[in-house]
Amino acid sequence: MMINPPNLLTGSRIVAIPALVAAFYIPGDFGKWATCAIFTIAAITDFFDGYLARSMSMQSQIGRMLDPIADKLLVGAAILMLVHFDRSPILPAIVILSREILVSGLREFLAEVRVGMPVSRLAKWKTGVQMTAIGFLLAGTAAPWWLFANLVGWYGLWLAAGLTVVTGLDYLLLGVRHSTGSAATVPPKAKPDARPATIR
Numbered sequence: 001m002m003i004n005p006p007n008l009l010t011g012s013r014i015v016a017i018p019a020l021v022a023a024f025y026i027p028g029d030f031g032k033w034a035t036c037a038i039f040t041i042a043a044i045t046d047f048f049d050g051y052l053a054r055s056m057s058m059q060s061q062i063g064r065m066l067d068p069i070a071d072k073l074l075v076g077a078a079i080l081m082l083v084h085f086d087r088s089p090i091l092p093a094i095v096i097l098s099r100e101i102l103v104s105g106l107r108e109f110l111a112e113v114r115v116g117m118p119v120s121r122l123a124k125w126k127t128g129v130q131m132t133a134i135g136f137l138l139a140g141t142a143a144p145w146w147l148f149a150n151l152v153g154w155y156g157l158w159l160a161a162g163l164t165v166v167t168g169l170d171y172l173l174l175g176v177r178h179s180t181g182s183a184a185t186v187p188p189k190a191k192p193d194a195r196p197a198t199i200r
């Protein structure tokens with residue numbers, strides 16, 4: 001089923017991206033809170049779409065496809081805008097975005113050889129740290145001083161970049177194992193609708 005609550009939540013993250021980008025151009029603290037609110041609400045849907053898909057048995061191929069795409073687009077847009085407005089360190093931003101490109105390429109390759117690439121526990125922690133850090137950076141100077149939002153966001157993004165390197169290497173090694181030796185044997189090409197999707 002293409003249209004169901006989990007898929008609508010996933011799609012809402014993509015729809016939220018233009019609003020997030022536009023909110024960056026709102027001057028003052030209101031603009032910072034607007035970007036933080038849009039990003040936070042969109043990030044929360046990432047939990048609920050997966051939860052609803054499992055609890056209501058509404059997992060679908062399009063949901064499995066759109067979920068990681070929506071996440072990467074949302075994170076990528078937020079990080080690029082933060083760097084553009086000089087509100088984020090650029091090096092961890094490059095590391096995080098490079099890892100997302102790497103993982104996307106690996107997923108495509110592994111799908112060709114019929115190998116799923118499940119999300120590791122460490123990767124889930126990386127996502128949590130990354131989302132939290134971006135949220136703090138979005139709030140920035142608009143947040144109360146005692147939250148140390150810029151400081152928490154700055155070091156949080158560096159921590160997320162470190163976890164990104166570790167998880168990225170894990171996925172890269174998985175890809176290498178299946179591109180060399182006996183695991184590299186690619187089975188006969190199947191019909192497009194028969195190709196197994198990666199785990200949601």
